[in-house]
Amino acid sequence: MKANIVLLPGDGIGPEVVGAARDVLARVAALWGHTFTFSSCLIGGCAIDATGKPLPEDTLAACRESDAVLLGAVGGPKWDDPRAPVRPEQGLLGIRKALGLYANLRPVRIFPQLAAASPLRPEIVAGVDLLVVRELTGGLYFGDRQEETGGRAFDTMVYTAAEVERVVRLAARFARLRRGRLTSVDKANVLASSRLWRRVAMEVVARDFPDVTLEHILVDAAAMFLIRRPAQFDVIVTENMFGDILTDEASMIAGSLGMLPSASLGDRGPGLFEPIHGSAPDIAGRGVANPLATILSAALLLRYSLALNVEAEAVESAVAAALDRGLRTGDIASPGCEPVGTRAMTAQVLDLLAPAPTAARAAGVAS
Numbered sequence: 001m002k003a004n005i006v007l008l009p010g011d012g013i014g015p016e017v018v019g020a021a022r023d024v025l026a027r028v029a030a031l032w033g034h035t036f037t038f039s040s041c042l043i044g045g046c047a048i049d050a051t052g053k054p055l056p057e058d059t060l061a062a063c064r065e066s067d068a069v070l071l072g073a074v075g076g077p078k079w080d081d082p083r084a085p086v087r088p089e090q091g092l093l094g095i096r097k098a099l100g101l102y103a104n105l106r107p108v109r110i111f112p113q114l115a116a117a118s119p120l121r122p123e124i125v126a127g128v129d130l131l132v133v134r135e136l137t138g139g140l141y142f143g144d145r146q147e148e149t150g151g152r153a154f155d156t157m158v159y160t161a162a163e164v165e166r167v168v169r170l171a172a173r174f175a176r177l178r179r180g181r182l183t184s185v186d187k188a189n190v191l192a193s194s195r196l197w198r199r200v201a202m203e204v205v206a207r208d209f210p211d212v213t214l215e216h217i218l219v220d221a222a223a224m225f226l227i228r229r230p231a232q233f234d235v236i237v238t239e240n241m242f243g244d245i246l247t248d249e250a251s252m253i254a255g256s257l258g259m260l261p262s263a264s265l266g267d268r269g270p271g272l273f274e275p276i277h278g279s280a281p282d283i284a285g286r287g288v289a290n291p292l293a294t295i296l297s298a299a300l301l302l303r304y305s306l307a308l309n310v311e312a313e314a315v316e317s318a319v320a321a322a323l324d325r326g327l328r329t330g331d332i333a334s335p336g337c338e339p340v341g342t343r344a345m346t347a348q349v350l351d352l353l354a355p356a357p358t359a360a361r362a363a364g365v366a367s
C-alpha cells in the first residue's frame, strides 16, 4: 500500500526517538512491499523558534493531508517561562483539537522480560494487559480559563453529553473486542462534569453494549487500584486530565515511561501516534533515550491508521525479541546491566524485524 506519513519530531529527545521509529517504518515498507512517503514538519518549541508559532499552518495542512502522523515530544526549559504567552504544549493541544482526535488509546502491556524494571512486585504486575482510553479534546485542557490577575486564576472542566458519549462508545467497542470489562473513572462525588460523565456512560453501555460489564470507580480509588491490582483492569475510560495522570502512573507498571505508546483517534482523518513520555531535556541529544515507546507507537500507526495488522504485530514481536536478547536502555536497565543507546536498541529491533515465517518454513519444509 501507499501511505503518506508526517513526522513531527518536536523537541528534546523527540528527533532521536522519531528517527528510530521512522527507520522501523521504512524497514516495514521494504520488507512488505509498501511505499511510505515521509515528510517532517515543525511543532512545539522548535516551531516557536523558527516561526513564532507552536503549530505553524503548513504543519497542520500537511497533517490534514496525510494518512497518519507520528509525533515525538514537545517542550523544554528554553520555553518554560510561566509568563510566556506562547508555549510548545499549545502546539500539541492544538493539533489534537484541530484533527478531532478525541480518544487517546494508551495500552499498558507488560513485557515479562521487564518485570524486574517495575518498582512493583512481579506478582502484582504479572498478567497486566489494560487499555486506557483518555478523552483528549475536552475537560480542563480546553475549558475557559483565566491567567493570573491579582492572585487569582482559574481553569474549568466542561463536558457535553455528546463528548462523553463518543469516547465511551469507542472505549466500549474496544472492551467488546477484549475481555468485555469497561471501567469508567470519574470524581462524581464532587464534580458536576463527572456526574454527567457517569450518567451518560451508564446510558450508552446499557443501551448499546449490553454484553460489556461497566463499573464506575472514583479517580482517587482508581489511582490506588492501579497499584494494588492492575491485572484486574481491562479497558479504562476517563476524562482528559485524569487520563493524563493515571497513565503516567500506569507506565510504572510496565517499568518505564519509555515503554508506553499511544494512538490518538477521531472519527475520520489521520490518527496521531506518540509516546506518552515527554521531551526529556535532561538526556536530549545524548543518544541514550529509549526509542521503544515511539517504535511501539509506530506499530499502533500501522494497525489503526493503515490497517496493517500483520506488520504491526511484527514490530511488536521485534521489540519483545530485542528485550529477550537482553538489550536495555538506561531507563529499563537493572543494576549491573550495561545500558545500550538509542541507535543500538533500534538496530536490534531492525535486525529482528521479519515477516512471520510461513507455516511451511516454520515446519522446516523446503519450498
Ligand code: IPM
Residues within 6 Å of the ligand: 074, 075, 089, 092, 244, 276, 278
Ligand atoms: C501527554 C503530555 C501532554 C498532556 C503535555 C505535554 C501537554 O503530558 O501527552 O500526556 O498533558 O497531554
Ligand code: MG
Residues within 6 Å of the ligand: 244, 245, 248, 276
Ligand atoms: Mg502526560
